[in-house]
Amino acid sequence: MENILEKTTTENLLSNRVKAMEASATLAMAAKSRELKAKGIDVIALSLGEPDFDTPEHIKQAAKEAIDANYSHYTPVPGYLDLREAISNKFKRDNNLDYSPEQIVTSTGAKQTLANLMMCLLNEGDEAIMPVPYWVSYAAQIKLAGGKVIEISTNIDTDFKCTAEQLEAVITDRSKIFLFSSPCNPSGSVYTKEELEALVGVLKKYPKITIISDEIYEHINFTDKHASIGCFEAVKDRVVTVNGLSKGFAMTGWRLGYMGAPLWLAKACGKIQGQFTSATCSITQRAAIAALGDYLEPTYKMKDEFAKRKKLVHGKLNEIEGLKVNDPQGAFYFFPDASSFIGKSTPAGEVINDMDELCMHILNEGHVAVVTGSAFGIKECFRISYAMSEEVLTEAMRRLKACLEALS
Template sequence: MPEISTNLLSQRVLDMVESATIKMAQLARELNEQGKSVISLSLGEPDFDTPQHIKDAAKKALDDGYTKYTPVPGLVELRKAITNKFKRDNNLDYSPSQIVVSNGAKQSIANLALALLNPGDEVIVFTPYWVSYYEIIRLAEGVPVTVSAGIENDYKVKPEDVAAAITDRTKFVIFSSPCNPTGSVYSKAEFEAIAEVLAPYPDIYIVADEIYEYINFTGSTFSIGSLPQLKDRVITVNGFAKGFAMTGWRLGYIG
């Protein structure tokens, strides 16, 4: 595409900040290409290849003619499989009509931000956070409200700090568990304590980013959406990139 003068770009694009992880990854690639030995700690990239049975299935799908337009929310067979996964692994009950497949979990989060946020709506984000949350919210003309989830509390937010951040403009809260970038994992009891704080605010949604679900060394995971008192307000984001080493496939989903 041609070079576009910055004075022709929209203000929302000009206001965006480049992803630090992407910038670091590109620098690491360039240095490696120059023959320098660099260990990149930027992108969340598994160090193994996509499992062979997945690659074989993709090749077979191509040979079988799966190259046409699909339904907008994704193939029905795939959405049914995702509902089965949600039930089996997360105790979440969805129908295929409640699942939308996307070009990665990042696009799922961007889609819901654009769908839910009006200018000036607030989104509570816990620090440290994945860098793209902030810019996605701003792109959707929302206002990120940061709340510390620091080392003094094992990088988990305190319920009282969540309560203090809620205003009449709060539209949703983002939870990342297992957390990118800290690795913290919330327990059922910890989510229940947060649910008590959110109970008086039925119009506030909870976005559960569970993309790192299978990269977890604690031995347990719990999906906040499985709490009965919150299940109708939780939007769960996941994908195949991390757990199945499919980062380049760009395949995520939301329910």
């Protein structure tokens, strides 16, 4: 009998779904970075999206106690009830949002929360509107669910924020989702209450649009005025507020994301999650109750530390000739406009044709890893994470300046 498999390449064994997925630009950078490190080159990775701090002691303690108390069984899919009660209280305490425990679903990171939402809301060809730049995984998840990404362009001069007019101009009969993060990854921009109110002025006219507000950087906000779009009466019944412990509590590896959502959508997300992963880790859930309590001192300390680093990096970036820099109000990223370097030549005589090449050059010659803006939908910029010690950041900025200013 003919062996059909012999005629089949491994490539076409894969689903069209995964074949259509774009490879992550950050992965190429990470691979190259590892390659250089393996050769003994000291690369400074400013490409990572995670705090460099340790998880606060009281949270670790709660996890240890949970292990000893044998929290080792499957949990309810949306999470333990007392965890969802803690989240409901947190939403009220910090954000003045009213989500009952039944409206809350916890997941394996906010990434899964978002994936659940895309799978529950999007049919083939439905449109998800996002201001650019946006976090990399949004676009990949939307496309995987069959949706179409509709971009609203912004730039450094508008602090990377979109306006109500821009939003209204892209809304169609197929618009299903409006999604944004504030504070934003990668720009660090923070929408004020007034700016959100203007967007609500448009969104209230389109009841079929579900608003997804990703607030995972809530605690790293230097304005101290975090505003949630879910507070606005006119749209509150269709706002999903997404959050998680990764950034504000230095818990990236623990995997706990959560959302408050309309009940119909919370139930649907529970249904999807029940078939894919069930609930997130039981020990993490017990630790999360400690994290979400009233003791937030360690989180405030981390924010103060980020504020110092931001000031340092801001000053250094401003000294680099040709780089356009704004003053991000949240998260731990800068997203400078480096378009003036495109078309320039390296000391070896090679022309830099685009931002991907510029970032590769910064890595190869400057030994600093940053992420190209094209990964976030903007080709003029690159992202720098300043989740590093001041000493390391100072050295990284010295290298970056030398490398960029050597281009002619």
